Amino acid sequence: MAEISVSLQDGENKSFPLGTAVADVLKDLVSGKQRKQTVAVKCDGRLLDLSTPLAMDAVIEPVSVHSEAGLEILRHSTAHIMALAVKELFGDQVKVAIGPAIEDGFYYDFDREKPFSSEEFEQIEAKMAELANARLPFVRQEMPKEEAIRFFEQHGEIYKLELLREMEAETVSLYTHGGFVDLCRGPHVPDSSWIKVFKLLRVAGSYWRGDEKRQMLTRIYGTAFADKKELQQYLARLEEARKRDHRKLGKQLGLFTIQDQIGPGLILWQPRGALLRRLIEDYWKDEHYRNGYQLLYTPHIARQDLWKTSGHLDFYGENMYSAMEIDEVMYQLKPMNCPFHIGVYNADKHSYREFPIRWCELGTVYRYERTGALHGLMRVRGFTQDDAHIFCRPDQLEEEIFNIIDLNLHILKTFGFDQYDVYLSTRPEKYVGSDEHWQLSTQALKQALEKKGLAYQLDPGEGVFYGPKIDIKIKDQLGRSWQCSTIQVDFNLPERFQMNYTGVDGAEHQPIMIHRALMGSLERFIGVLIEHYAGAFPLWLAPEQARIMNITDDQGEYCEQVHARLRAMGVRIDKDVRNEKLNYKIREAQLMKVPYMLIVGEREKQEGTVTVRKRDGENLPAMTPEAFVDLVIEECGRRHV
Template sequence: MTEIAVSLQDGESKAFPQGSPVAEIVKELLSSKQRKQTVAVRYNGELLDLSSSLGEDGTLEPISVYSETGQEILRHSTAHIMALAVKELYGDAVKVAIGPAIEDGFYYDFDREKPFSPDEFEQIEQKMAEIVNNRLPFHRREMSRDEAIARFEQHGETYKVELLSEMDTNTVSVYSHGSFVDLCRGPHVPDSSWLKVFKLLRVAGSYWRGDEKRQMLTRIYGTAFADKKELQQYLTRLEEARKRDHRRLGRQLGLFTIQDEVGPGLILWQPRGALLRRLIEDFWKDEHYRHGYQLLYTPHIARQDLWKTSGHLDFYGDNMYSAMEIDEVMYQLKPMNCPFHIGIYNADKHSYREFPIRWCELGTVYRYERTGALHGLMRVRGFTQDDAHIFCRPDQLEEEIFNILDFNLHILKTFGFAEYDVFLSTRPKKYVGSDEHWDLSTQALKQALEKKQLQYQIDPGEGVFYGPKIDIKIKDQLGRSWQCSTIQVDFNLPERFRMRYTGEDGGEHQPIMIHRALMGSLERFIGVLIEHYAGAFPLWMAPEQARIMNITDDQGEYCQQVYTQLRQRGIRIEQDVRNEKLNYKIREAQIMKIPYMLIVGQREKEEGTITVRKKDGQNLPPMTPDAFCDLVSAESNPRVA
């Protein structure tokens, strides 16, 4: 009998008969504790079910159910169990579409005449629990594409047939458990008994394949974990996230509104939100001036030919709005600011001595996002990029990237984000430019990250079509990641627009262009800030830093005097002199997350003071209005926040 040598990563090796099931090998090589946690394996780099057979020598890595990959397998398997439960409950009245694992959970899309509702979750979960208790095994089978099409046609699963019809392969894999069969790469857990800890969460509408012209499906979201404690912690985080939802807080705090009459994905900033935005913008502009940038302003539309030259119509046309005719010439709303900055550059001649040139703009752009993808401030159709473009010589590239990283982390820290993940995205399949330029750019980004001593992950193939990039994903108070900052190197646009400078040798050279955004989109960043701080912004960022309130009408005139005095000193203050009880006024101010409440009674009026109460209920000793101004000034410097 032919034998194969199976090694663990630590070097231990053992011979097994060729064709031995993974489960038997795991039983021999791993400890009892490891075996209980091993949900699948990676063999010679390939993920395999425990029921798979091994036919060659190799290295085996057990996949713990508690690992990131293990949890993904667990959740994907639970999606299949949910689909089986739905089919057993509703039969042919339901067709299944797709059901992947996603971050923190899974979903499955169903086609049903009457959409599912959360009221049906209990019944579906009970059926899932029955399936789990039956220890149904997951069976993998390879079959021809034609055989698979025939099988799914027989059962009326038209969505699976469509997917199979478009596949460029002769063989596909399917998984079955009980009566349910699904097209799937796998792997899956050995049997349903691994899937005891799950919870269905919500439903949403979803167009088949994201196409608004196709069938509307019902998407059921759920989650699954290896133990109950993890599930409970996750549900607690979900509840906290619900409380911090920027859409709810945006209404409560009077920051922004979105109205159907205006259009979905278009933000109307209310006075308090507009003031918050102004504070962020002013800080952004001041910091850019300190770091050697110059401010630009550019139009909202341009001739369509500009977008042809830039390549946006070829690579980004689906995300651009339709052209409009003006004076018999076609124009389009801008999806990017880059070509305008290049136009400003090309308006003059440049010398190598001028570099680096650092230009920045808070430029509003417009991109078509599908209605189903819109989400408050996080995904909109009109938004303001904190955009910047740096033009530099090749010998300056690495240093400029390092400086941008330094500046970027300073900005994020000031806004309260100390944790983040860094990704280096490399060349995609569809790209422009020479391999030499791509290699030069990627190496410069990599060296800048290493010089900054930042840990990073390679994100293969996720660069933009014109160059590699660094992405920084910040983490909020709940540990959620948000994509904000990006640094992109571009040789393509300088070439397309024939950008030139006179070099030290007197000849013409092409500059390198760096695209850079620190916050990404101002709208999205403010949405993240709202949820990060649960609406209780730091004092320097708070739209309303203080609210003064009287105890009785006798102090109304003194309230007005203090209000005027503080406002003239630059304090962002409002007054509440309504004929209401003090506790009611305090409660309203707390709901509005106002940092300081200034209380004025008869004693304060007579002594020319104010009683200062923090939003957490702590009372400070009475002080003069000038003393309060000094306190606020000292506390509201963003650079020491």
């Protein structure tokens, strides 16, 4: 009988009969404890089921169920078990769509006349547990595409048929467990007994394939883990995330509102939110001025031809709003600020001596987002980018990237973000520009990251159509990642807009353009800030730094006087002189996350002081209003987090 040679990475080769299943190979190569946790193997970059027969020599790597890849397999398999449970409970009245693993869990989309509700979770979970205990094997089968089409036609699974008919492959893979057959690449756990720790979380509406003109489906979200402790920790994080939800806190703290009458995805900043935004904008402008930037302001619309020249209509048109006719000329709302900054550049002639030119703008842009994708401040239709564009010579490119990274990390740290992941995104499928320029710009970003000593991950094909980019994803208090910062090197737009400068040789040369946003958008960044701090902002960012309150009406006039003095000295202070009990006033200030409460009784009135209480309940010694101002100035000067 023919034999094959199989080994672990850096392990000893062993011989096995041709066609030996992965699981049987592992019995000889892996210890019992590790083998019990191995849910699949990686071979030549592919993940394989344990039931896969090996047809050639191979080096395999066991995949633990506790690893990122192993959890994804477990969750994908749990989605299939959920689909089987739903089919067994509700029968032919339910059609299945797709059910992938996602970050931290899984979902499955179902077509049912009566949408599912969370009240049905207990019933579905009980059936899932029953199926898990039945140790149903996940069996992979490959069949010709036409045969698979006939199979799903017989079972009336219209969504699987649509996916199948669009596939170019002649052969497709199916997985069967129990009475459920799904179109799937796999891999999966060996059998359903691996699925022990899971929880259904919520339901949501989801249009088939994200198209609002298609059927509305019910999406059931869930999660699964390898042990109960991990699930309990995850559920605790979810509960904490619910408490920190920026939409809930935004309403509670009076920061922003979204009104149907105005339109979805359009933010109305309330006074406290507008003040928070102004504090961020002022800090941003000051830091940019210190770092050699000049401020620009540009319009919200432009002639449609501008977006044709820039390439946005060709590459970004589906995210732009419809054109409008003004004086028989077509205009469009801007999705980006960059062509306007180029317009400022092209208004004058430039010499090599002027470079680098650094221009920044808090520019409001408009992008079409599907209604189902909108989410509070995190995904909106009109938002303000903290945008900047640097025009430089080739010999200045690396240093400018260094400067941007330094400024970027400094600003993020000031706001309390010192944990982040860095990605280098390379050329996408659809792009413009020469291979030479793409190679030069990608290499410049790569070298800058390496010389700065920043660890990064490659993100192949995720660059923008005109250039590669560095993306920085910050991590909040709960360890969640948020895309904020981006740095992009662009040879394309300077060429399209015929940008030039006079070089040292007297000839005309094309500048290099760097696009960058440090916070991404103010809306999204403020949403992340709200959740990061759970609304309890550090003093320098707090819209209301202090609230003064009297114990009885006898101190009302003194309260008014101190309030006016502190306000005149720059403290962001409010007052509560209502005829209410002191504990009630303190409780209300705590709910509004006010950092300091200044309490005035008869003694404070007589001595010309205030008693200072922090929002965590700590009491400071009584002090004069001037001493409190000094405290505020010192704490804000430290940008205290």
